[in-house]
Amino acid sequence: MLLIYCPNCLEYREEEEFSYGGEAHIARPLNPETLSDAQWADYLFFRTNPRGIHHEMWYHATGCRRYFNATRNTVTYEILETYQVGTQPQITGTEA
């Protein structure tokens, strides 16, 4: 069970209150009509899936009902930070 700090509710809450939103910082293409099939596939299906630091979206379903981002280690599952959508993570890199 993860304990997740919601940056909107400003509280640690249990994982069951949240749902996972997948990799963060994937922007919808602004010029979809010019994209090749491979570029669309990359946007829709291909993910970095790193072993180590991962930036990901979470949705606080039973709280503020808003998305936020988290930086989490996918090996230890430690959540290193949570931050608002539209802002950049403080912790980057691939290794924990």
Place this chain on the structure above:
Amino acid sequence: MKRYSGFSLLKNALSYHENWQKVWRNPTPKKDYDVIIVGGGGHGLATAYYLAKIHGITNVAVVEKGYLGGGNTARNTTIIRSNYLWDEAAQLYELSLKLWEGLSQELNYNVMFSQRGVLNLGHNLQDMRDIERRVNANRLNGIDGEVVTPQRIKEIAPLINISPDSRYPILGASWQPRGGTARHDAVAWGYARGADALGVDMIQQTEVTGIRRKDGAVVGVETSNGFIGARKVACVTAGNSGVVAAMAGLRLPVESRPLQALVSEPIKPCLDTVVMSNAVHGYISQSDKGDLVIGAGVDSYNGYGQRGSFHVVEHTVQAICELFPAFSRVSMNRQWGGIVDTCPDACPIISKTSVDGLYFNCGWGTGGFKATPGSGYVFADTVANDRPHPLAEAFNLDRFNTGALIDEHGAAGVAH
């Protein structure tokens, strides 16, 4: 390789079972191989076996970072069935089921394949519509299956609760009598023994750390024990596929997730079939030694830690107690997690890549065990001939570009 038989058992009993031949050698790696298989799980070992057996390619090494069959092969719930909806998937899994049916004889190794049948329960009208559609599709593909009533389910699994008053009443099920379970370790060991006898080297405790390329083609792998050359490299690394692909500068459409399972204390035989439910999300069978083998759902988040969150286990056990109230007093003995690589369409990737001589067999997600023989069979053919096996063609990596996805979320609905 000395064959196992009733006679050999008797003979070895006379010498207190101290003179059995080693099941496989423990060779030092050669400098060069025709094919290196990265990952010594069931799928990798099956690939090695069929490469040697069918295609005559015996200068092969299986490079495994831990021990053979120690990853997801050792962590699954051993369910085997082939009742998939779409033609492409159904044919692949059915090939696998047919191979299972002769596997113990083929390998001269008892994989304890038990065709005890698989029930997939329906709890609402839409479930039943999906089940009827899937069973009809299966029958058109020559796969056994029938839609059964709650009364028939009760005959098959007497302990099940079919009361219309239950929280999620059982309205019916699909029933595949040829489905069942097998002994997970035996599959890996049987294939390893068979491949070893044909000359394949099992290189254990050796982690692949890089894939060396030259002019867009593979030339070998960097390992924790030095460089090993190879003309072809076939990666069968399940949960770590994304990490291995990155070594060759490739991206895959897979996400690695924890999938958990648990077993109870051993109890007397009480469930001689496999029961799965998408809606309440649980699946259960009883092993030959008596423990109830229960599979939990896949955790929602990406992870490599080989463990998941407790509430997923709790949710599964709730579902099992709902289906089998009698099991509410059974204690659970052990719980574990494995890392599965899930694809967007819940179907595997069996494919060549943009790097010459580099092949991937991954993305089996939550249900790869049942496919072990078929996966190895078509992948060996793909690697040997450098073109996709006819049954593997639809599972190429390019389908994510063309959009020709094979959506098996329904048939693969319960993570297992």
